Amino acid sequence: MSVGFRAVQWNRDKLIYDAVLLAVVAAFIVSFIAIEAHLHPPKDGPAWIDLRIRAFGLCAFLMLTAILSIGPLARLSPRFLPLLYNRRHFGVLTFVIAALHASFMVEWYAVQNTLPNIVTELTTWTDYGRFIGFPFKALGLGALLILLLLASTSHDYWLQFLSPPVWKALHMLVYGAYGLAVMHVALGAMQSNRHPAIPVLLAASLCLVAGLHLVAGWRERGCHRRRAGADGWIAVGPPDSIPDKCARIVNAPGGERIAVFRDGDRVGAVTNLCAHQNGPLGEGRIIDGCITCPWHGYQYRLDDGCAPPPFTERLATYRVRIARGIVEVDPRALAPGTPAAISISS
Amino acid sequence: MTRTHRRMHRLVWTVLGIAVALGLAMALALRPAPAAPLVSASLPPAPAEARS
Known part of the structure; x- marks a missing residue:
């Protein structure tokens, strides 16, 4: 991988x-x-x-x-x-x-x-x-x-x-x-x-x-401000508005920034903070199937925010969904390493 | 950077930037004047248009 x-x-x-x-x-x-x-x-x-x-x-x-x-x-x-x-x-x-x-x-x-x-x-x-x-x-x-x-x-x-x-x-x-x-x-x-x-x-x-x-x-x-809906989920935009193998960054109200990545038909959200030096992950790209930090190249899987073995770093992930053709993200962080990415073709 | 770091970062460099800019301006304004050259008394007077 x-x-x-x-x-x-x-x-x-x-x-x-x-x-x-x-x-x-x-x-x-x-x-x-x-x-x-x-x-x-x-x-x-x-x-x-x-x-x-x-x-x-x-x-x-x-x-x-x-x-x-x-x-x-x-x-x-x-x-x-x-x-x-x-x-x-x-x-x-x-x-x-x-x-x-x-x-x-x-x-x-x-x-x-x-x-x-x-x-x-x-x-x-x-x-x-x-x-x-x-x-x-x-x-x-x-x-x-x-x-x-x-x-x-x-x-x-x-x-x-x-x-x-x-x-x-x-x-x-x-x-x-x-x-x-x-x-x-x-x-x-x-x-x-x-x-x-x-x-x-x-x-x-x-x-x-x-x-x-x-x-x-x-x-x-x-550029990262988004208003949360009535149920607290934040609208990111249509799937195509997220460049392939890149991310859009959204601000969680009162919380940390969230990087919403798209890799083909997979969409996943992780914290914008790299586990290494808190680098801006959302400004990185998906390389070899992994979210790659632009600062020092630390990598994490899109599906669960875990670094590939033998590395052990894990990121907090966020639930995502498609509602009326719009990608939405739940700003309440899941435990680091929780699988949360979805397929947008299903 | 975490949210706390971003806030701290903005505060630190803004306060420091203003303080240093002020310090630099004062250091420049209060710089002691150079010693007047001895030949200055023998310089011809400036043209009239330069004095007006």
């Missing part, structure tokens, strides 16, 4: 993703350093370190912006789903680049024998009461610590240990890291360097992230 079924682990797609990611990051850093060194040749050792600090810092900030843009982009167009597939490795690499940026900063002080100055900067408590002059390194350190926490829990072990809802909530801290990073640059580099590129970059990044979230949220807001 599901020869293509693979749990999320190292595979060819992930290796390609990581190789491309590493190549792009390396190319960016090398190009930045080469161009800057050509335009403004560093005069001494600390100046070279400063150049590395800027290259890695800019790279980490752009990567953080990209990470926050991938989610809404994937909701706006399936073309961006491949970027989502291995976003966790993207996040871990972002932490590594940010950590290197911080280590070069420590090195910059060390080569000038001024290492205690970092401690002084971070522990001059009166500066924390100022806006301009706020110890911006503390903001960067805060962002780095959040990225460390997220990177160290970016493994399926932690996903299972914490459970998907807790893990997902924890990883929303990335927004906090982004906010700290923006203010780290705004109160740091932007104050000492008046090059217009810095505020333009920060504003563009903020507009991009906020704009994409707004557009994705706005588009999603109205």
Whole structure:
């Protein structure tokens, strides 16, 4: 039934993703350093370190912006789903680049024998009461610590240990890291360097992230609303309105979203939440007879919401019926793994 | 994402977005002015149309 079924682990797609990611990051850093060194040749050792600090810092900030843009982009167009597939490795690499940026900063002080100055900067408590002059390194350190926490829990072990809802909530801290990073640059580099590129970059990044979230949220807001009938069942639409091997998503009043799939003449409804990372199943397709999550390829049978053996994940299912030629779904969830799909030809 | 996560997600990024935008605008507005260049006193006066 599901020869293509693979749990999320190292595979060819992930290796390609990581190789491309590493190549792009390396190319960016090398190009930045080469161009800057050509335009403004560093005069001494600390100046070279400063150049590395800027290259890695800019790279980490752009990567953080990209990470926050991938989610809404994937909701706006399936073309961006491949970027989502291995976003966790993207996040871990972002932490590594940010950590290197911080280590070069420590090195910059060390080569000038001024290492205690970092401690002084971070522990001059009166500066924390100022806006301009706020110890911006503390903001960067805060962002780095959040990225460390997220990177160290970016493994399926932690996903299972914490459970998907807790893990997902924890990883929303990335927004906090982004906010700290923006203010780290705004109160740091932007104050000492008046090059217009810095505020333009920060504003563009903020507009991009906020704009994409707004557009994705706005588009999603109205499209899944359905009114329940007198008996509580929700009309989905004629069977043909559900694209073959795809789903229509409906909102259960006060409950979770429901993905109503059609596979030829079979119609079935399951929760829209993948058991792996709560990915949007209804945005996936039926592949090899199984509902396939668009995020990481987890698969479930349409009939009963169970993952094919040897896998054990199960989804809550929902009763469906055809009334006056319209597919309707009962928004009261059945126990995970309960057979509930029907044939529309009978 | 669960319904709770969607709500939390909307709240978190909206509040954070506004706070960061405000912080960025303030950081830009309150940026200390650059030191005036010494040669500025010897610059010729701007044309009349530019001053009006």
